[in-house]
Every structure is written in C-alpha cells, then in structure tokens.
Amino acid sequence: MTDRLKIERLYKVFADRPAAALDMLRRGASKADVLRETGQVVGLDDVSLSVPSGAMYMIMGLSGSGKSTLARCVNRLNEPSAGRILLDDEDLCSLGEAALREVRRKRISMVFQHFALLPNRRVIDNVEFGLKLRGVTPRERRRRAEEVLEVVGLARWAAKMPHELSGGMRQRVGLARALATDADILIMDEAFSALDPLIRAEMQDELLRLQRTLHKTILFITHDFQEALKLGTRIAIMSEGRLVREGTPQSIVLEPGSDYVAAFTRDVDRARLFDAASSMTALVPLVQGESWTVLGGASDGHAADRGPGFVVDAHARVLGTITAAQIDSVRDGAALPELDGAFSCVPSHAKLIDVAGRFGGAPAIGVIDETGRLVGRLEAGQVLARIGAGGANGVRHV
Ligand SMILES: Nc1ncnc2c1ncn2[C@@H]1O[C@H](COP(=O)(O)OP(=O)(O)O)[C@@H](O)[C@H]1O
Ligand SMILES: [Mg+2]
Known part of the structure; x- marks a missing residue:
C-alpha cells in the first residue's frame, strides 16, 4: 500500500525563536524541561508516521498531548518548527502562500468537533457547500451531493432545512458533506467527541460503513482509546508531544510497550478485538x-x-x-x-x-x-x- 501522507521528524515549539528549544529536544530533553528552561511550550517532539492510502489512521492521546497540533501542522494552520510533511511525496512545508491555499481548498479536508450546518440552506446545499468552495461545477456538485446523501440514507431529506431533521440526522449530513469532497486526505479532529454516546456509536458505525465503499484516507483524532480501537486500521498514541506507540489495534493491546499505553488497554474487551x-x-x-x-x-x-x-x-x-x-x-x-x-x-x-x-x-x-x-x-x-x-x-x- 502506498503512503498518502508521511510525517518526518516533525517538531513544533510555540515560539518565534525555537532554536534553543529544538536543540534541547534533540538532545533528549522533555517538554517539561524545555518549559522550565526556556518558557516555551512544546507541541510536537520528533514525530514521524506514515498514513497509507485508504487507512483510517487514529491519533490518540490524553488532552494536551499534541494531537490537534499535529493535525493543524498538516495543513500548516500551525507552522512546523522543523521536519517534513509529505502529501503524495510533495513537501507541504516548502509551499508558498498560493500553493498552500490550493492544497487546503482541494486536497485536505478538515472536520472539527461540530459539523456546523448552515441553518438557512437546504440539506443538499449544505452538502454541496464544500464542493462549491473547491470550485466544482454546479452540475457535478449536485450529482455528487445526491450520491452521498443516498449513501448516508438521507436522499429523501435533500430539500429539507436542517431544523427539520433530528440531531443524529444533522450529524449525518455533516458527515456526508465531509465525505462528498474528493480531498486526498480527510482530517477529523475529535469529530464525534461532543456527541451523546448513542449518536456517537451510530456515527462511528456510519463512518465504518461508508469507509467500506469509499476508502478515504482519514486522519482521525480522538482522546478515546475505545473509539480508536473501533475505527482504526492503525493507531498512533501521543504523550507530551511525542509519538510513544504506533501499530494496529491488536498489536497495541497485545504489546503496549509502556505503562502509559497499558493503562488505556486495561479495560479492552479482548474477545471482541482479537481475531x-x-x-x-x-x-x-x-x-x-x-x-x-x-x-x-x-x-x-x-x-x-x-x-x-x-x-x-x-x-x-x-x-x-x-x-x-x-x-x-x-x-x-x-x-x-x-x-x-x-x-x-x-x-x-x-x-x-x-x-x-x-x-x-x-x-x-x-x-x-x-x-x-x-x-x-x-x-x-x-x-x-x-x-x-x-x-x-x-x-x-x-
Ligand atoms: N497556539 C498555541 N500556543 C501555545 N501553546 C499551544 C498552542 N496550541 C496548543 N498549545 C499547547 O500545545 C500542547 C498540545 O496541545 P494540543 O495539540 O491542542 O493537544 P490535544 O489536541 O492533544 O489536546 C498543549 O500543551 C497546549 O497547551
Ligand atoms: Mg485537540
């Protein structure tokens, strides 16, 4: 399987002059050491990973471990301090403003915690919205929007307004909107974390079902290990800005490698995880x-x-x-x-x-x-x- 996204030795220090902090990190200093010595906050410390094409790749870790920083570095909403980010072998860190805008518009799609729908536009217009931003023609937009609404089972609701739908249905419209774009990579940052447990499980199932036919490359960020196990083809676990464990769900539960990771795996239902x-x-x-x-x-x-x-x-x-x-x-x-x-x-x-x-x-x-x-x-x-x-x-x- 080819790698769609490759992150190589990525560092992020939230500072205008990160050189001293980077130097410390490269010599093995921790995030706490750097904060104490320089007053600078470390977001990412030497993170490398590869996301294969068609993978549902999970970034998991406690709050503050650097997950969102990593996601935001990928489209350079956060400017990396050092390292490379390769999207289909092109280094995003070397792109100028115009090229970067093009990548954000067409090749990377971001989904945040709330699938905020436009309240005064119909369901179908909401789904088309992302495609419109990408400059897709009206005909093609309509065709693709109808297609994904069909896939998420909302074809009959295309002409309704968002307030006419239940909460769960609105979430599905948001998911449809994200999936309708043909971005090379979809980044979902805690996309389901704010949902009620029942709707959340429903959305997870929906995403798994959709992924079986769409094969999108998805970088999915979550602080919930159970969610990572359920959705992930691979999981990268972060702590204090570092990537501390990476692998398939089964391999991570089998060999956590550290107490930090083992603590997450303790309550896992092994009979349902292992094949x-x-x-x-x-x-x-x-x-x-x-x-x-x-x-x-x-x-x-x-x-x-x-x-x-x-x-x-x-x-x-x-x-x-x-x-x-x-x-x-x-x-x-x-x-x-x-x-x-x-x-x-x-x-x-x-x-x-x-x-x-x-x-x-x-x-x-x-x-x-x-x-x-x-x-x-x-x-x-x-x-x-x-x-x-x-x-x-x-x-x-x-
Ligand atoms: N803009 C910022 N300026 C300074 N520090 C930041 C900024 N954004 C994030 N951080 C810090 O970077 C670390 C990682 O944060 P974040 O990536 O948001 O964690 P997560 O998404 O895993 O909860 C935290 O210590 C956080 O306080
Ligand atoms: Mg976050």
Whole structure:
C-alpha cells in the first residue's frame, strides 16, 4: 500500500525563536524541561508516521498531548518548527502562500468537533457547500451531493432545512458533506467527541460503513482509546508531544510497550478485538502424499504431543483431521487412515468471541483465509489465553 501522507521528524515549539528549544529536544530533553528552561511550550517532539492510502489512521492521546497540533501542522494552520510533511511525496512545508491555499481548498479536508450546518440552506446545499468552495461545477456538485446523501440514507431529506431533521440526522449530513469532497486526505479532529454516546456509536458505525465503499484516507483524532480501537486500521498514541506507540489495534493491546499505553488497554474487551489470525499456530507440512498433505504445529517436527493434524488437498482445502498417533504411523509408512470429518474451520478475521463456541469439544479448529485455504490451527487454550490476558500482559519497559 502506498503512503498518502508521511510525517518526518516533525517538531513544533510555540515560539518565534525555537532554536534553543529544538536543540534541547534533540538532545533528549522533555517538554517539561524545555518549559522550565526556556518558557516555551512544546507541541510536537520528533514525530514521524506514515498514513497509507485508504487507512483510517487514529491519533490518540490524553488532552494536551499534541494531537490537534499535529493535525493543524498538516495543513500548516500551525507552522512546523522543523521536519517534513509529505502529501503524495510533495513537501507541504516548502509551499508558498498560493500553493498552500490550493492544497487546503482541494486536497485536505478538515472536520472539527461540530459539523456546523448552515441553518438557512437546504440539506443538499449544505452538502454541496464544500464542493462549491473547491470550485466544482454546479452540475457535478449536485450529482455528487445526491450520491452521498443516498449513501448516508438521507436522499429523501435533500430539500429539507436542517431544523427539520433530528440531531443524529444533522450529524449525518455533516458527515456526508465531509465525505462528498474528493480531498486526498480527510482530517477529523475529535469529530464525534461532543456527541451523546448513542449518536456517537451510530456515527462511528456510519463512518465504518461508508469507509467500506469509499476508502478515504482519514486522519482521525480522538482522546478515546475505545473509539480508536473501533475505527482504526492503525493507531498512533501521543504523550507530551511525542509519538510513544504506533501499530494496529491488536498489536497495541497485545504489546503496549509502556505503562502509559497499558493503562488505556486495561479495560479492552479482548474477545471482541482479537481475531483468529492473532492467536493461531502456523502450520507446516508433516507428511506429504501424492494428492494430500498433513499439516501440523510449526514449532517442532514431532507431531506426537502436538494435537491433531489437518489433512489438506493440493489447494490447501481441509479434507479432515487425523490424530497425533496416526500422523506418526503415516510418517512410518502406513497408508492414510480414514479421516475424521467432524472438524470446524473459522475465517482468519473472525473475532475470538465468535470463535469460542466453535470447538464443540475438539482440541483444535482450523483457520482458513478468504479463499478457503487452511492457514493455521487454533487451540481452545490459545483462545482462552488471549481473551483472559490481564492488563499487565505484554508490558515491556522501554
Ligand atoms: N497556539 C498555541 N500556543 C501555545 N501553546 C499551544 C498552542 N496550541 C496548543 N498549545 C499547547 O500545545 C500542547 C498540545 O496541545 P494540543 O495539540 O491542542 O493537544 P490535544 O489536541 O492533544 O489536546 C498543549 O500543551 C497546549 O497547551
Ligand atoms: Mg485537540
């Protein structure tokens, strides 16, 4: 996947003359040190990250950690003190006024906490508004606005005024307006944070649903770790202006890397977060026949104490299972015994909460990819270990 946005060693010190502060930061001083010595406030301290095209990239951290500063640096509402910001490989920091205005108008779309609608314009005009600013022709504007209103389920409300809609519907109009622009990147700064929990969950679902068809590149800022887990394809966690952890939701919960991050992960519902792929054992060929292969645990070649083997055909599709003892006999030259057909397989992306009930007494189940090929084996104990892992799990002090 190509990177749409790349941030390289970005610093922001809120000061006209940041040189001394930058020097301190580069030698490892903290935000507090800089404030004490120079009286200057550090917004960002050596932040680097890459946002792949089509990602829902979350910036998460406590209030004051630098999330908004980062977002505002991307379109230079905040002028970075040092570093590079590459949008499709073009360094935004080197742009002059005119070019910058063009980028803000056409390529970066910002959404703030309130999707403020224009109260005296119809719903459709509100959706068209952003496109109008971008210089899109009236015909094209109308076509695209109708399209996104259809997508968010508000086509019938196009001619209504905002006050005729419920609060939740108005939020959806705001979301439609943001999504209607074909900006290269959409920046949403705490866009859902002010909403009631119910409407908020609804908007999150709506955004996920829309994203499945639109594949926008979104930089989504939130102080809510649960929201980051739910929406994010990747999460960057900030503290005191620094990026302290970056990765997929599953990898961050699995290995927080510091107490600061671990504190966020403590209450996470692991059964709903982790998928089969995250917990399975990879399989290796143990015995090979002409049209079949027996696959078993990868950690060593001895199948005897390693649970059942999966017998697959030439396309890696499961034919059945055999016991560890049978694997040994086949390896010693015996013919392939009658296969046990009472095995279960789950998709690699299935969440553990949905996997747990599929064992039916069997010691292990198969994990298959979207084309039906066997990619791993999951033992009941592995599922329990992952679901039951306590808050301190995986913390490494760095
Ligand atoms: N314009 C500004 N002038 C001085 N300090 C600022 C300014 N904007 C933000 N800050 C400071 O930068 C730090 C990061 O703020 P911000 O990016 O708004 O945090 P977040 O969005 O994570 O809550 C805070 O210490 C804040 O006080
Ligand atoms: Mg903020």
